[in-house]
Amino acid sequence: MRIILSLRNKAFTAREISLKSIKDTKEWNDAQPNNKNAAPLGLDLNRSHYRATCPPPTFQPGSLVCKVDAAWDANSGRCGIGGIFTGEAARPLPTVAESFIHVSSALMTEAIAVHRAVSLAVYSNVQSLVVLFDFLSLINLLKTRGYQFELFGIMFDIYHFISLFDVISFHFISRNFNSEADSVAKSVFAMYVTNSASGVFP
Numbered sequence: 001m002r003i004i005l006s007l008r009n010k011a012f013t014a015r016e017i018s019l020k021s022i023k024d025t026k027e028w029n030d031a032q033p034n035n036k037n038a039a040p041l042g043l044d045l046n047r048s049h050y051r052a053t054c055p056p057p058t059f060q061p062g063s064l065v066c067k068v069d070a071a072w073d074a075n076s077g078r079c080g081i082g083g084i085f086t087g088e089a090a091r092p093l094p095t096v097a098e099s100f101i102h103v104s105s106a107l108m109t110e111a112i113a114v115h116r117a118v119s120l121a122v123y124s125n126v127q128s129l130v131v132l133f134d135f136l137s138l139i140n141l142l143k144t145r146g147y148q149f150e151l152f153g154i155m156f157d158i159y160h161f162i163s164l165f166d167v168i169s170f171h172f173i174s175r176n177f178n179s180e181a182d183s184v185a186k187s188v189f190a191m192y193v194t195n196s197a198s199g200v201f202p
Contacts, residue, residue: 054174056132062088065130066117067173068096069181070109071189078192079103081113082184083120093124097184099192104150110135111154113185114142118161118168127166132173133181142170
């Protein structure tokens with residue numbers, strides 16, 4: 001993952017950064033249908049207790065669709081990401097399955113998953129792509145071409161990749177309709193933790 005640190009003529013005060021972070025967090029919380037109980041601190045592997053039931057939208061036959069998801073541990077900063085491609089493509093695209101460390105938030109984890117899926121599609125010469133995931137605040141950020149301070153480099157790359165497609169769209173899908181990508185993300189995360197405990201990874 002390439003993180004671009006330059007702010008390209010955008011200046012942010014500490015107050016602006018703080019207010020933007022609070023606003024985005026509130027938007028995500030407000031978007032959850034059942035938010036009476038906050039998610040516990042720690043492993044964010046399963047957000048299905050937010051019982052949203054939003055099925056995938058209907059697409060034209062032959063559309064290439066990628067469902068992405070992520071699993072993140074707030075205590076360690078480790079995460080696993082998953083992405084499943086379905087539909088027509090010039091050649092089959094592999095499953096996205098990667099792990100990362102030093103990830104600061106669930107939002108960043110999901111952005112990394114989208115980044116990986118979109119970049120893989122670009123390098124596979126895909127011209128039309130639909131991306132589905134369950135993080136509404138990131139979807140809103142993408143649709144408005146917005147930025148958030150901690151995500152600036154990732155979003156810059158994603159917007160560059162977007163410009164290389166003929167057609168690309170991002171849509172919300174609730175977790176119960178995204179079990180394949182969710183399973184991949186959890187499996188990658190669990191494998192990383194196991195290997196780290198065994199001394200395979202530093």
